[in-house]
Amino acid sequence: MSSSSSSAKFCFNSTCKNVFDRPRKGWRRRTGEFADLCDRCASAYEEGKFCETFHMNASGWRCCESCGKQIHCGCIVSFHMFVLLDAGGIECITCARKSFILTPNPAWPPPSFFLPVLPERIKDLSGKNWCHIAGSGPVPWRQAPSMFSSSSAHSELHPRLPFEVDRPSGIDRLIGCERLSASSLEKKKVDDSSERLMNGSMKLGASEIVENGNAGINCGERTIPCVNIPQKASFPRNSTSNSHFSLAVSSTPINEANDQTKVSGTHVSRLTLSTGIGKQVTAHNGADSSSETPLRNGRPRADARARNQLLPRYWPRITDQELQQISGDSNSVITPLFEKMLSASDAGRIGRLVLPKKCAEAYFPAISQPEGLPLKVQDSKGTEWMFQFRFWPNNNSRMYVLEGVTPCIQSMQLQAGDIVTFSRIEPEGKLVMGFRKASTASTSNQGSETIVAGDGVPMNGNANLADQASPWSKDEKSVSHSKEVLGAKSSFRSKRKNSTLNSKCKRLRLENEDLVELQVTLEQALGLIRPAPNCVPSVVVIEGCEFEEFEQDAPVIGRPTIFATDHIGEKIQWVQCEDCSKWRKIPADAFLPSRWTCSGNTWDPERLLCSVAQELTAEQLEDLLLTNDQIASKKIKAPKQDLDAVEALEGLDALANLAIQEEGESLTSSSQATTKHPRHRAGCTCIVCIQPPSGKGPKHKQTCTCNVCLTVKRRFRTLMLRREKKQSEKEAETTLNQSQQHPYLPEKLPDDFIQLSASTGNGSPNRKTVSSDEPDDDPSRIRSSVSPFKGQIDLNIQPERDEDLSPVSDSGGMIKLIQDATETYLRERLSSSNNRSSPASNEKQLGGGIGQGGSFGQGIVYGSKDGVAEAEHSVASSTKPVASLSPER
DNA sequence: CCAACGCATGGAT
DNA sequence: AATCCATGCGTTG
Numbered sequence: 020m021s022s023s024s025s026s027a028k029f030c031f032n033s034t035c036k037n038v039f040d041r042p043r044k045g046w047r048r049r050t051g052e053f054a055d056l057c058d059r060c061a062s063a064y065e066e067g068k069f070c071e072t073f074h075m076n077a078s079g080w081r082c083c084e085s086c087g088k089q090i091h092c093g094c095i096v097s098f099h100m101f102v103l104l105d106a107g108g109i110e111c112i113t114c115a116r117k118s119f120i121l122t123p124n125p126a127w128p129p130p131s132f133f134l135p136v137l138p139e140r141i142k143d144l145s146g147k148n149w150c151h152i153a154g155s156g157p158v159p160w161r162q163a164p165s166m167f168s169s170s171s172a173h174s175e176l177h178p179r180l181p182f183e184v185d186r187p188s189g190i191d192r193l194i195g196c197e198r199l200s201a202s203s204l205e206k207k208k209v210d211d212s213s214e215r216l217m218n219g220s221m222k223l224g225a226s227e228i229v230e231n232g233n234a235g236i237n238c239g240e241r242t243i244p245c246v247n248i249p250q251k252a253s254f255p256r257n258s259t260s261n262s263h264f265s266l267a268v269s270s271t272p273i274n275e276a277n278d279q280t281k282v283s284g285t286h287v288s289r290l291t292l293s294t295g296i297g298k299q300v301t302a303h304n305g306a307d308s309s310s311e312t313p314l315r316n317g318r319p320r321a322d323a324r325a326r327n328q329l330l331p332r333y334w335p336r337i338t339d340q341e342l343q344q345i346s347g348d349s350n351s352v353i354t355p356l357f358e359k360m361l362s363a364s365d366a367g368r369i370g371r372l373v374l375p376k377k378c379a380e381a382y383f384p385a386i387s388q389p390e391g392l393p394l395k396v397q398d399s400k401g402t403e404w405m406f407q408f409r410f411w412p413n414n415n416s417r418m419y420v421l422e423g424v425t426p427c428i429q430s431m432q433l434q435a436g437d438i439v440t441f442s443r444i445e446p447e448g449k450l451v452m453g454f455r456k457a458s459t460a461s462t463s464n465q466g467s468e469t470i471v472a473g474d475g476v477p478m479n480g481n482a483n484l485a486d487q488a489s490p491w492s493k494d495e496k497s498v499s500h501s502k503e504v505l506g507a508k509s510s511f512r513s514k515r516k517n518s519t520l521n522s523k524c525k526r527l528r529l530e531n532e533d534l535v536e537l538q539v540t541l542e543q544a545l546g547l548i549r550p551a552p553n554c555v556p557s558v559v560v561i562e563g564c565e566f567e568e569f570e571q572d573a574p575v576i577g578r579p580t581i582f583a584t585d586h587i588g589e590k591i592q593w594v595q596c597e598d599c600s601k602w603r604k605i606p607a608d609a610f611l612p613s614r615w616t617c618s619g620n621t622w623d624p625e626r627l628l629c630s631v632a633q634e635l636t637a638e639q640l641e642d643l644l645l646t647n648d649q650i651a652s653k654k655i656k657a658p659k660q661d662l663d664a665v666e667a668l669e670g671l672d673a674l675a676n677l678a679i680q681e682e683g684e685s686l687t688s689s690s691q692a693t694t695k696h697p698r699h700r701a702g703c704t705c706i707v708c709i710q711p712p713s714g715k716g717p718k719h720k721q722t723c724t725c726n727v728c729l730t731v732k733r734r735f736r737t738l739m740l741r742r743e744k745k746q747s748e749k750e751a752e753t754t755l756n757q758s759q760q761h762p763y764l765p766e767k768l769p770d771d772f773i774q775l776s777a778s779t780g781n782g783s784p785n786r787k788t789v790s791s792d793e794p795d796d797d798p799s800r801i802r803s804s805v806s807p808f809k810g811q812i813d814l815n816i817q818p819e820r821d822e823d824l825s826p827v828s829d830s831g832g833m834i835k836l837i838q839d840a841t842e843t844y845l846r847e848r849l850s851s852s853n854n855r856s857s858p859a860s861n862e863k864q865l866g867g868g869i870g871q872g873g874s875f876g877q878g879i880v881y882g883s884k885d886g887v888a889e890a891e892h893s894v895a896s897s898t899k900p901v902a903s904l905s906p907e908r
Numbered sequence: 909c910c911a912a913c914g915c916a917t918g919g920a921t
Numbered sequence: 922a923a924t925c926c927a928t929g930c931g932t933t934g
Contacts, residue, residue: 362927
């Protein structure tokens with residue numbers, strides 16, 4: 020756009036236009052080049068008087084909320100000299116540094132984006148290097164806005180920057196939407212800074228305007244451009260509209276685009292989408308800004324301030340698509356408020372969604388009584404839900420919860436780890452709840468996936484809002500069908516959460532990438548498992564229930580289908596294409612691979628392509644899914660008379676889930692524990708996830724010798740042995756063993772232990788049928804073990820926790836189990852003279868490994884059911900040893 | 909006995 | 922060190 024740089028012969032200062040022979044460097048432009056200024060302008064710039072000199076009459080002068088210093092917030096020259104406050108107003112960079120503000124607008128870019136850079140950026144701020152700030156590196160959202168701020172003065176002067184192009188439309192749109200009140204609009208004029216926020220930022224801006232309304236005006240006297248490094252800005256005054264900034268951004272040239280990206284994480288996605296022109300997207304953003312504030316909620320400005328402190332994890336990262344889906348065709352403007360990853364509790368049956376305090380206080384109605392009040396929330400499909408927004412007194416504080424969310428959660432098929440987003444539709448002010456499934460990869464049903472780039476920013480931001488590939492229609496009833504999710508695979512990473520997964524993290528969180536959107540009943544899951552070729556599964560009978568056990572080779576996992584009977588009474592199955600989500604009819608006896616697409620529909624050549632419509636009408640599908648769900652739930656409840664059996668079922672269910680998941684993608688070492696509870700994993704059916712919150716669910720005592728526990732023990736042992744065996748075999752092929760006795764081998768091993776090793780180590784018994792109390796399952800063995808662990812099996816232990824895993828504190832039999840298994844493992848290794856690992860490593864296995872808990876826990880021990888699941892899972896997919904259990908790995 | 913309620917606890921930030 | 926918030930769990934109906 021403008022000529023400024025090197026080749027320019029005219030002063031870049033549009034108000035000057037002097038011709039010069041030897042340009043002097045001014046501020047850095049977004050392109051990375053420096054504005055070439057004439058001597059006079061350059062001097063002014065260098066002296067920090069540029070704005071004062073050239074923009075005195077321009078709008079955008081504001082006072083620092085802290086020190087009162089006046090700053091021209093409307094131009095590029097000084098854009099980095101201040102930050103926008105969420106609550107409105109601005110703060111000069113000096114004060115900002117002192118108070119560490121940079122709190123992102125809730126509706127803004129992912130923290131990951133800016134946070135890390137923040138400090139540096141601040142540093143840069145004082146420097147006149149725009150590039151650093153806007154161009155090359157992440158820019159704190161607050162500043163970002165400034166880039167787009169409009170300085171009334173300037174449009175005429177400067178050649179427009181690329182990103183300015185679209186603004187007008189944005190503005191129009193904004194106005195059209197009536198998002199901004201007259202006053203706010205007016206303020207905009209005066210108050211550039213507030214206006215220019217992009218996306219989220221824009222919202223901010225808007226809010227600021229509304230909230231502080233006068234922020235900009237306060238400074239009335241623009242006389243004293245207080246700020247530091249005046250640089251020249253060049254934005255058309257119109258650009259003020261908040262919303263538009265994002266648009267503008269999108270149209271920006273590459274460099275600038277990049278900058279933008281950095282500027283606003285959230286936007287990024289939008290920008291991407293709306294590359295060409297600001298679309299509604301923009302509108303959304305912009306709109307938001309205006310609406311977002313406390314005003315709306317009738318909250319005092321103080322609240323707004325509080326919002327500034329929203330934790331990054333709650334920052335909404337709604338994508339354009341999501342926004343569009345929410346707003347549909349309407350002219351509504353969506354203001355993303357916040358988002359939250361569902362915890363096990365949130366997603367459980369309790370029906371209580373814990374709301375981040377700050378978010379609740381900032382965006383939800385103020386409530387003074389614990390009872391709170393009913394809150395109507397619309398989902399992305401337009402369905403309205405009524406929740407009770409309330410709080411519990413907690414530590415002199417409050418804990419806000421949304422009660423009665425179960426139906427909604429189920430409707431959206433959400434699980435722990437999924438993310439719910441709260442937005443507000445403007446101008447109605449309605450709350451909208453969207454969601455983003457943790458898994459994305461092939462979630463065809465959603466028609467969108469959210470891939471998170473390394474930086475944590477959704478790259479193609481899609482439809483988080485659910486499977487509504489369709490524009491929202493108020494009439495459309497959202498129906499939950501667990502089946503719909505069956506094909507879902509998880510594959511996206513959430514960098515955000517990664518940070519919490521370090522070793523220090525005792526409670527593993529559900530990582531998006533690990534999430535499995537599988538919700539199948541035991542039978543469904545088992546039905547998906549078929550014996551591998553040439554493998555005869557043994558059958559385990561637990562409390563009258565028979566379960567196939569694949570001890571030799573991992574079973575084959577099939578794709579979930581829904582069995583039904585067609586109109587002519589013929590038994591069929593319905594299966595959902597992983598790519599297009601369409602449901603296809605296949606023969607009842609067909610067994611599909613876990614990943615199945617229309618192209619595999621060999622039974623119906625006419626429907627080999629995803630483009631071909633599905634036979635089922637929406638209604639039929641709904642019925643089908645509903646029916647399926649009902650059947651599934653019945654099946655689960657049926658055997659409830661026997662707790663143990665139930666436990667087993669649940670465990671197996673989880674196992675099945677895991678197995679299925681694994682088939683889709685290898686299990687990462689990280690656990691799929693839900694947000695905070697190690698026992699909860701995708702598919703977890705523990706008390707929190709599937710039981711009432713009372714905490715009275717059945718638990719297994721350490722001394723429990725129920726069939727479930729025994730089975731767990733046995734299977735785990737089997738798993739370990741099998742794993743070891745395989746590994747040994749592998750190693751044997753490539754390595755000759757040298758060591759005879761491992762110095763760290765326990766001196767004394769139970770006799771039966773050895774037997775066990777010998778018997779199971781060489782080959783798994785191919786039992787046709789085994790009862791849970793078969794010899795090798797003898798729990799007494801474990802109890803009598805010499806192991807330092809005195810505890811009995813406690814299926815409820817939290818293996819993830821170091822303390823639980825340490826010999827000293829171990830209270831769980833599972834630990835014991837692990838210990839035994841490990842010993843077995845070592846023993847076997849030794850006996851087979853297959854000693855490849857160094858003493859040290861072995862030691863680690865024995866002690867450190869266990870102590871670390873994380874390792875074992877992740878792979879094997881989780882609560883009773885999970886324990887079973889894990890073990891089973893491992894057995895089923897014997898090729899997938901638990902990471903930590905395998906020293907060689 | 910089950911569910912739901914709501915406060916308490918304690919890990920994480 | 923304070924606060925947040927996920928989950929536990931006692932209490933109540």
